[in-house]
Amino acid sequence: MKDRYDVAVLGMGAMGAAALYQLAKAGVKVIGVDRHHPPHDQGSSHGDTRITRLSVGEGAQYLPIVRNSHRIWRELEALSGESLFEQCGVLVMTSSPDYDANDQTDFTQRTLHLANTYGIEHEVLSAEQIRQRFPQFSPVQDSAVGYFEPGGGYVRPERCIAVQLKLAEERGATLLKGETVTQITSDEQGVTVLTDQRTIRADKVVISAGMWSRDLLGKPFDRLLRVCRQKLFWFELEDNARFAPVSPTFIYYHGGGDAGMSYGFPPLPGEGSLKIGTEQYSEESSPDRLDRTISESEASDMFDTHVRGKIAGVTSRLAKSAVCAYTVTPDSDFIIDEHPTLKHTLVVSACSGHGFKHSAALGEALAQWCVRGRSELDLSAFSLRRFDGLLD
Ligand SMILES: Cc1cc2nc3c(=O)[nH]c(=O)nc-3n(C[C@H](O)[C@H](O)[C@H](O)COP(=O)(O)OP(=O)(O)OC[C@H]3O[C@@H](n4cnc5c(N)ncnc54)[C@H](O)[C@@H]3O)c2cc1C
Structure with a gap:
């Protein structure tokens, strides 16, 4: 018997936890799966602190994202009572x-x-x-x-992940920890996710697998990441x-x-x-x-x-x-896009070492994408198509 969900989020680190929280907040029937027990120290989101700043020297396309994240960290602090964002400059x-x-x-x-x-x-x-x-x-x-x-400073990555997962769970999300996704297939009606313990069926999938993305996403990511x-x-x-x-x-x-x-x-x-x-x-x-x-x-x-x-x-x-x-990625910018061959599947997580500050807002944008088919933030700068020339 397959479990059926509106959305499955594969990987519950920085990006996945944010997406799960925002989806659960929007009333979506959502499930998250992680091979570890987030927050953990096996991926890319540990080490106590992450820099955040509005003037993101990596490019102007990131400014609206980090602005939204700063708003969301404060909302999460108000909801949880945890200190997440330190504006020490x-x-x-x-x-x-x-x-x-x-x-x-x-x-x-x-x-x-x-x-x-x-x-x-x-x-x-x-x-x-x-x-x-x-x-x-x-x-x-x-x-x-x-x-x-x-107005810049640092955020506390482990706390941000823990808070968002807890709030997601309180809003009805199902979280599977210590369970590894082994296969993803799709058809016109949705996506089938195989884990080492069960089969999950979802209308849509967000893949936020961090450094494991290359293997889980297959072509063309294996050549890009x-x-x-x-x-x-x-x-x-x-x-x-x-x-x-x-x-x-x-x-x-x-x-x-x-x-x-x-x-x-x-x-x-x-x-x-x-x-x-x-x-x-x-x-x-x-x-x-x-x-x-x-x-x-x-x-x-x-x-x-x-x-x-x-x-x-x-x-x-x-x-x-x-x-x-x-x-x-080859240009050190993000890839946030629909998977080119898996239907109903969004890909995030190739964040080239500067993603945490944007994660809260990207979770919100991914949730909008899942619910309404598009996000308020313009994420077109992170499209996979910019690498077409590299993949010929
Ligand atoms: C040393 C370091 C310093 C950094 N400093 C900054 C900074 O100052 N500011 C900033 O903005 N960003 C910074 N970053 C980048 C930022 O931390 C990352 O972009 C972000 O945390 C990555 O989040 P993620 O969700 O993509 O990956 P992760 O948080 O690693 O999450 C991926 C999750 O997917 C799970 N997973 C993988 N495969 C599977 C599978 N098959 N089945 C189930 N689960 C699976 C993993 O267990 C993991 O929990 C830094 C990164 C590092 C490593």
Whole structure:
């Protein structure tokens, strides 16, 4: 006997939890399935914090999405009583010997340009102003430039997922945890989902499988998506660390290429450590092959390259570390579209390492897509068709 639902959401991480909540809120008969027990630390949505900001240097097409997310985080906080979105401000800065103020590809310049174009509240900070406001960055070079957005900050990914799943369940959603989807087929009437424990029939399906997407989605995603291992480090602060009482989330460009950028978060209340991470897009991995442990040499490389001489008040003692993965598209933008061969099936989740801040709003948009056939947000920039040339 098959269970029949209006919508099945496959994968209950950042995107899936948001879609489930919004669908249940809209009164849709919805089921979610996850191979793990979200929130968990096996995918792309763990590690305590995720940056959010309105001036999204990745492109103007993301601005309406993150705006909606900021609204929804506050709605979720009011409903749950949980603290999800900390508006401690975001500091994007370039402090590099090669810095060229006319370089429009520089991420800080792109961020500034977008903020000016769309009237996003911000301040431009000189090196001296950065040092005065945020003494932890006192080693910045004299040529450094900073963009400070007071309305940005960080969200708490595990809490956001847990809250949305709980609220979805309270509104009637069925959640299956520890159950793996093994096959998806479709016909004119709907979609059949096979798991390792049952068969589910749904009118529509949302596939939000994160780094497992490539296998679950098949062609042409197997040729488009790459899984890239990412590292997160929490370094203990010095006892007398001069961190401002409210420190910003930061994105710090201090050289060229992947190795010249880091990002990080203020110490969380009650924790005496600074979380810092980097990005890399050159080494590919897969969910099965992902090395989930950080070695001692990776921790010392990280400290030497990104902390020593760049951020004051931080020791090289590692409080904890984590490995996470990006699911990356060829142009590092999202893919959010109907599946080209599976009918009634929407695909989200290839978010190239910058999806969390948008997830609440994408959940809302996906729910509208399922219910009304279209979303209020224009998601056409994330269409699969832009890769047609690559797939010929
Ligand atoms: C280190 C790191 C730092 C990041 N920093 C930021 C940031 O600062 N700001 C930002 O906006 N974004 C950031 N991102 C990106 C963001 O976190 C991700 O884009 C987002 O969390 C991905 O959510 P998801 O739902 O696509 O994937 P996930 O949350 O991983 O969810 C996928 C789910 O699908 C389930 N699943 C997979 N296959 C199956 C199957 N066959 N059957 C059943 N279930 C299945 C998995 O168990 C998992 O729960 C970062 C990502 C990483 C890794």
